Amino acid sequence: MIGVIVFRLASFTDYLDGWLARRRNQVTTLGILLDPIADKLLASAAFISLVQIGVARAWMVWIIIGREFAVDGLRMIASSQGITIAASIWGKYKTGSQVVAVVLLIFGSTYLGKWDLAGDIAIWVVVVVATLSAADYFFKFSRRLGVIGAGVGPPGTSRA
Numbered sequence: 001m002i003g004v005i006v007f008r009l010a011s012f013t014d015y016l017d018g019w020l021a022r023r024r025n026q027v028t029t030l031g032i033l034l035d036p037i038a039d040k041l042l043a044s045a046a047f048i049s050l051v052q053i054g055v056a057r058a059w060m061v062w063i064i065i066g067r068e069f070a071v072d073g074l075r076m077i078a079s080s081q082g083i084t085i086a087a088s089i090w091g092k093y094k095t096g097s098q099v100v101a102v103v104l105l106i107f108g109s110t111y112l113g114k115w116d117l118a119g120d121i122a123i124w125v126v127v128v129v130a131t132l133s134a135a136d137y138f139f140k141f142s143r144r145l146g147v148i149g150a151g152v153g154p155p156g157t158s159r160a
Contacts, residue, residue, distance in 0.1 A: 003049075003106045010042055011099050039095070040068045046102045055105045055119065060127050064098070067130040071137045083144050090133035097126045 018035065020026075044065050050056035071091075078085050101122035108116050 008099075008103065036072070040065075040072075043095075043098050043102075044068070047098075050102065050105050055108055056123055060123055063127050064130050067094075067134045071134055074137055074141055078141050078144070081145075083141070085137060085140055085144070088133060088136050088140070090129065090136045094126065094129045094133045097122065097129050101126045 047056060047061040047064055051058045051061050075085055101119065104112070104119035104122045108119055112118060
């Protein structure tokens with residue numbers, strides 16, 4: 001129960017911090033850089049801990065955390081090319097599903113009884129949404145570079 005309270009409190013303060021910063025127009029460069037790192041540390045620590053106690057499968061957590069590294073790497077590459085890839089609605093879904101999954105997996109059979117299957121379903125949802133979110137980011141980046149969506153034809157020509 002304490003783990004759920006700490007995780008939910010940390011998740012809520014992160015949400016509240018972002019909401020207040022946007023509402024007051026107090027978005028800073030430091031905040032823009034540190035907020036995603038804090039988000040990833042919170043989620044990664046929670047999922048790694050869940051693997052350690054045996055309630056989450058390591059390969060699923062690898063996909064979830066690997067998505068974070070891949071998308072961050074992609075965004076850094078895009079930024080170095082002068083391309084900004086805005087946050088996607090899939091990223092928001094991913095974050096929400098992570099919070100739900102962590103809470104359900106921590107509660108597990110101790111508090112949920114026959115409903116402990118909900119945690120297993122929730123982590124599957126996270127894996128699927130994380131994968132869709134990563135694909136969305138890579139698709140957007142590819143389109144911005146003209147790799148996807150550009151016409152195929154002889155060199156020097158393109159379809160408009």
